Amino acid sequence: MDTRQEFIRFALAAGVLRFGEFRTKAGRLSPYFFNAGLFDDGARLGRLGEFYARTLLEAEAAGRLSFDMLFGPAYKGITLASATAVALAGMGRNLPFAFNRKEAKDHGEGGTLIGAPMKGRVVIVDDVISAGTSVRESVELIRAAGAEPSGVLIALDRQERGGDATTPSEHSATQDVARLYGIPVIAIASLADLLAFLESGGAEAQALAEYRPQVQAYRERYGV
Template structure:
């Protein structure tokens, strides 16, 4: 195992523990946006105080640095991406990599500076910072905004890759599973780099190392979920 891979694995395991300690990662029965019953749930909105957000930003920044991705600025999509983008830009500046950041409003402003974009002008290679990527819908919306501004959507940084099949909306309004994840779609179809702090396989590795029976039950249910919906 190379030194960089080992460092990424260690970062992912530390992040899983941090997410559990903060109550952001929970086990139980949770209905996903795709209508699946998931044995775990990741709610980045619960990184809800200064210490948690600062630590989260340090995970993102280290992941971004480790990835070697080159970029000129950060974009945080509304809503969860707004504080994430700001916090990550602060942490990167602390590490000596000062870059501009911008974010969008869900509703365009019709007074003052107007428009739906706030912050630095979108230009150059843009790194999108968000929490998770489920169907890739939010990523596509961000990509369209960035392109419309004349910049290049270059890469995405997320906290957790669920490594499961995305869904596709049908003409009748129903959805169907597709044989690739949202992360794979962004990488392979859109040609963008994606860096993730942790993946589902990191969560499974963490659970596999825990001695208590409760964690063993979570491991079995999460493995079964991945066998059914994983990519």
């Protein structure tokens, strides 16, 4: 099964991907909602790490990016980068990883970075990209440590223009990150994949058929 479609089924079964009416931070009414914080037990987190790892290795094989280590921005990214590193090791690719704390310690090891020394080409692992603040902070930390960000790995790309409900911007948050920092954004799945799932005709898709026109209309209004 395609990794992207398999991931959407997994997110649905875990209750992480939901359909209905949800107001986004931008004030838009979205027909779907994705909350990676609900991958909240060991089995789900382990499988999620496998999806991240598979997606990363597939992107590398396709020549989309190269990497030497992982970085997880506080807070969600810490767990996600850790789970991805464990999954990669199980696939024969043992990589170092690091993460940051929000406030620097003035005792013990001190500083804001924890884990392996930052070096080489670093992939930032997070759940989604909204305003891009987490990515900007991560890029600054990585470069300040003498390493180079080589890409961003996320769970879901909403492929949605920035701005608010009435004045959407020209580009999506992921496009802005790619343009600003010159690095690719790799997603396990995207809004286009979600629509493909809803149009697949399978039993799971048929059960959600009422939401397909709403998701399509939302993409036509705000999508990139």
